Amino acid sequence: MRKIKELVIERGLLLSALITIAVTVGIVLVLSIEAVNFFSEVSIIDFLTDPEWTPLFTDKHFGILPLLSGTLLTSFIAIAFAVPVGLSISIYLSEYAPKSFRRTIKPLLELLAAVPTVVYGFFALMVVTPFLQSFIPGMSSFNSLSAGLVMGIMIIPYISSLSEDALHAVPNSLREAAYGMGSTRLQNSFKVMVPAASSGIIVSIILAISRAIGETMIVAIAAGQQPRLTFDPTVPVETITAYIVQVSLGDVQHDSLEYKTIFAAGITLFIFTFLLNTISYRIRKKFQEKYE
Amino acid sequence: MSKDKKESVIESSIKRKYKLQAKDVKVWYGDFMAIKGISMDIKPNKVTAFIGPSGCGKSTFLRLFNRMNDYVDGFKMGGEINIDGSNINAKDINVELLRKQVGMVFQKPNPFPKSIFENVAYGLKIQGLKDKAFLEERVESSLKQVALWDEVKNDLNKSALALSGGQQQRLCIARTLAVEPSIILMDEPTSALDPISTAKIEELIYKLKDKYTIVIVTHNMQQASRISDNTAFFYLGELIEYDKTNKIFTNPEKEQTENYITGRFG
Numbered sequence: 001m002r003k004i005k006e007l008v009i010e011r012g013l014l015l016s017a018l019i020t021i022a023v024t025v026g027i028v029l030v031l032s033i034e035a036v037n038f039f040s041e042v043s044i045i046d047f048l049t050d051p052e053w054t055p056l057f058t059d060k061h062f063g064i065l066p067l068l069s070g071t072l073l074t075s076f077i078a079i080a081f082a083v084p085v086g087l088s089i090s091i092y093l094s095e096y097a098p099k100s101f102r103r104t105i106k107p108l109l110e111l112l113a114a115v116p117t118v119v120y121g122f123f124a125l126m127v128v129t130p131f132l133q134s135f136i137p138g139m140s141s142f143n144s145l146s147a148g149l150v151m152g153i154m155i156i157p158y159i160s161s162l163s164e165d166a167l168h169a170v171p172n173s174l175r176e177a178a179y180g181m182g183s184t185r186l187q188n189s190f191k192v193m194v195p196a197a198s199s200g201i202i203v204s205i206i207l208a209i210s211r212a213i214g215e216t217m218i219v220a221i222a223a224g225q226q227p228r229l230t231f232d233p234t235v236p237v238e239t240i241t242a243y244i245v246q247v248s249l250g251d252v253q254h255d256s257l258e259y260k261t262i263f264a265a266g267i268t269l270f271i272f273t274f275l276l277n278t279i280s281y282r283i284r285k286k287f288q289e290k291y292e
Numbered sequence: 293m294s295k296d297k298k299e300s301v302i303e304s305s306i307k308r309k310y311k312l313q314a315k316d317v318k319v320w321y322g323d324f325m326a327i328k329g330i331s332m333d334i335k336p337n338k339v340t341a342f343i344g345p346s347g348c349g350k351s352t353f354l355r356l357f358n359r360m361n362d363y364v365d366g367f368k369m370g371g372e373i374n375i376d377g378s379n380i381n382a383k384d385i386n387v388e389l390l391r392k393q394v395g396m397v398f399q400k401p402n403p404f405p406k407s408i409f410e411n412v413a414y415g416l417k418i419q420g421l422k423d424k425a426f427l428e429e430r431v432e433s434s435l436k437q438v439a440l441w442d443e444v445k446n447d448l449n450k451s452a453l454a455l456s457g458g459q460q461q462r463l464c465i466a467r468t469l470a471v472e473p474s475i476i477l478m479d480e481p482t483s484a485l486d487p488i489s490t491a492k493i494e495e496l497i498y499k500l501k502d503k504y505t506i507v508i509v510t511h512n513m514q515q516a517s518r519i520s521d522n523t524a525f526f527y528l529g530e531l532i533e534y535d536k537t538n539k540i541f542t543n544p545e546k547e548q549t550e551n552y553i554t555g556r557f558g
Contacts, residue, residue, distance in 0.1 A: 099365065173402035180360065180398070181415045181467065182391035191418065196405050 031270060034263035041257055047264065053227035053243075055261045056252070062261065064268055066227035070144065070237035071269075074219050075212040077148025077233060078155060082212075083205060085152075086159025090201075093160070094167035095189045106161065113157040121221030124150035129222065136234060142224030145233035151218050158208040166200020167193050203280045210276040214269065216241035240269045311336040311475060311505040312357060317371035319352055319529075321364065326352050328529040329371070334522075336474075339501050341520035341537065342509045345552065348526040350509050354477050357507065358394040359387055375475070392419070395468035399480040401460035403452035403467070408435075408444050411452045411463055415471035434470040438462040438496055458489025465496065476500065478508040482515065494519050513553055517541045525549045 039047070042062045050063025089109065093102045129146040133139045170193055178188040194201065216239075224236025225246050238246075244262045252258045312334040319327035327349045334340050342350040352361065359380065361367045373380050380390055392415065403411050410417075412431040421427065431448070435441040440462045444455070452463055461481060468476060478497070482490040497506060497519050510516050516523050517537060524534040525548070533540060533549045544550045 171402070173398060173400055174404065176360065176396075176398060177402040177404065177464070179363070180358065180391060180396040181418070182388040182471070183418055184388055187418045191414070192404055 028270070031263055031267045034260055035267040038257070038260040038264045041260075042264075051229045053238075055258050056247075056250075060257075062264075063229075064240075064265065066229040067238060067240045067243050067265060068268065069229050069231065070219075070223065070227065071213055071239040071241070073231055073233065073237060074144045074148040074151060074223055074239055075209060075215075077145060078151035078212045078215075079205070079209055081149055081152030082155045082159055082208060086156045086204075086208070087163060087201070089156070089160040090163035090167055091189050091194070093164050095185060095193060106164065110157045110161055112154060115154070117154065117215065117217035118221070120150050120154050121147075121218040124218055124222035139234040140224070140236050142222065142226075142236035143234050144219075144223050144237045147219045147221075147223035148233065150222065151212055151215055154215070154218070155208040155211050158211055159204050162204030162207065163197070163201045166197040166204065169200065170196045199283045199286060203283050206276050206280040206283075210273045210280075213272055213276075214241065216245055220245045240265045244269075310334065311376065312507070313372075313374040313377075314353075314356070315372040315374070317353070317356065317373060318369065319349070319356070319361070320366075320368040322366035326529055330526075330531045331371075332524060332531060332534055334505065334507060336505045337501055337503075338521040339497060339506045339508060339519055341516035341523045342507065342526060343511075343513065343516050343523060343552070344526035344532075346511075347528075349529040350524075350526045351479055353526065354479055354507060354509050355396075357475065357477055358391050358396055360396065362387065392471050393473050394475045394477060395471065395473035397461070397465050397468055397476065397478045397481045400484050401457055401464050403455070403460050403463050405451065405453055407449045408452050408455070408463060409448040412467050412470050414467060419471070430470050434466040435463075437469055437500070438466040439492065440466060456489070458485050458492060461485060461489065461493060462496065465493070469500075473504065475505045475507070478506065480509050480511060483511060490515075513541075513555075525552060527552070 047062050047064055049065070050061050051065055052061035052063050053066045054061045093106065097105070124146045125141070128150055129139070129141060129143065132143075132146055133141075136145075139145070174192055174196055175188060178192040183191065219239045220242040223239060223242065225238050225242055226236045227238045227243065228235065230237065243265055247259065247262045310333040314330055314332050317327055317330045318325065330353060342354060344350050355361045356369065356373050357375070357380070361369070369381070375390075375394065379385075404414060406414070409431055412434050413427045416427055416430060432441060432445075435444065440459060443459065444450075444463075452460065455463060461484075465476075465481075482493050485493065494515060497508065500506060501521075508516075508520065520537045522535065523537040523540040525532045525540065525544075525546075527548055533544055533546045535545070540549060541553055544553065
């Protein structure tokens with residue numbers, strides 16, 4: 001009886017693992033097949049070099065660059081904002097703050113990641129953009145700066161929390177060595193702790209980048225839906241994710257070339273996040289070896 | 293220490309006689325009293341060993357001399373610790389400067405995850421010293437003092453973590469020596485090492501006392517008897533007996549000391 005129970009549990013666990021793998025493989029397959037279909041009609045060179053993305057217009061252009069630039073621009077703004085803020089928070093919590101404060105503030109910070117992204121999107125559009133417009137005249141109501149900044153707020157906990165974990169995991173003996181040598185708290189933090197935790201910190205930043213690149217709602221609401229090859233943060237742009245939303249929600253016919261564009265865009269996005277995840281996995285593995 | 297002109301003759305004579313002084317020192321961790329009023333004087337250029345069973349307060353007491361307990365939660369202290377006659381807990385004392393004068397070697401070798409060179413140069417670099425020739429010279433002389441130079445001179449840019457445990461511990465001592473402290477505190481420096489590395493470090497400690505005042509906490513009675521000039525026996529937060537090492541190990545005054553060193557408890 002007991003053996004059967006064990007067997008059922010074992011098979012059940014195996015099944016749930018297999019389902020996850022099957023779903024992943026399925027997604028990659030669908031993406032690849034549809035993308036291959038798309039590239040049988042549009043040359044991959046055009047896709048990578050054409051500076052215009054107008055699949056829904058009569059004069060169709062299929063250059064991914066404008067969407068890519070929109071994605072990279074908003075993500076860059078988010079990262080440029082979140083890395084210094086998130087890192088400062090993590091260093092403060094791990095090396096300066098009293099333990100009790102750390103225990104209270106960390107879960108609160110992690111709440112930032114739990115706010116629904118649609119709320120962030122409206123926050124960007126209704127609060128941050130008007131605020132920024134009062135400094136930057138001529139800024140469009142849809143722009144990458146506001147969306148990027150708010151996305152930055154959203155990913156702060158990814159950086160602060162994971163970096164804090166990495167700093168906290170540095171053996172206390174190193175902290176003692178640093179203080180024993182006469183380091184100030186600042187020297188201890190930046191000359192010993194941050195270098196010692198660097199792989200964990202880099203992983204946290206990569207995860208945050210990958211989260212920013214994949215983020216959809218905020219950019220769809222606040223950054224606009226105009227594919228544009230630009231690095232001007234005050235004008236509307238469109239990210240890959242926002243484009244996919246636009247087409248999915250619109251009345252584009254299934255199996256049309258226009259419809260297939262979302263798979264081409266999707267696989268581009270997938271390649272990016274896949275690469276980032278692979279890099280962070282490699283770094284994490286190296287990190288584990290170091291302290292074992 | 294600074295050569296202050298105002299120093300009186302009496303003070304400087306105290307200095308020559310005693311490097312470290314503890315006056316009725318008490319330590320609490322929260323409500324727990326870890327040190328129950330200890331007074332002792334430690335002489336310069338001697339090796340002083342602290343022995344006693346685990347939890348007797350010897351490590352806590354050692355860490356008072358470079359204020360390493362400051363960051364421990366709930367730590368509170370009473371009494372006075374003087375180095376060269378001045379109170380190291382006074383308000384105007386710069387803790388970072390104090391720790392440059394009072395170096396520390398820990399139980400587990402704890403080199404920074406940096407190159408061998410960077411480890412030894414660390415203390416100088418955080419003082420703002422950048423002159424490359426000076427750093428190179430000081431790194432070399434520090435590594436020579438711990439007899440590590442010949443083993444690592446071609447690998448100065450390799451990670452310190454690649455060294456063996458014994459080499460790492462000698463590196464940590466070299467790192468401490470590089471900033472030229474006058475006192476070196478050692479908290480069971482060989483307890484994580486094999487016998488050969490231990491012998492090397494003991495030999496080193498013996499040589500270092502010409503230039504430094506060394507205080508060493510050890511669980512190893514043979515070690516205390518081999519390398520120290522004076523020995524202090526601690527038990528339950530109190531200093532039971534403090535005398536010449538020879539006397540402690542051959543003819544202790546107190547029964548508790550005798551019981552401990554003969555292995556009847558502890």
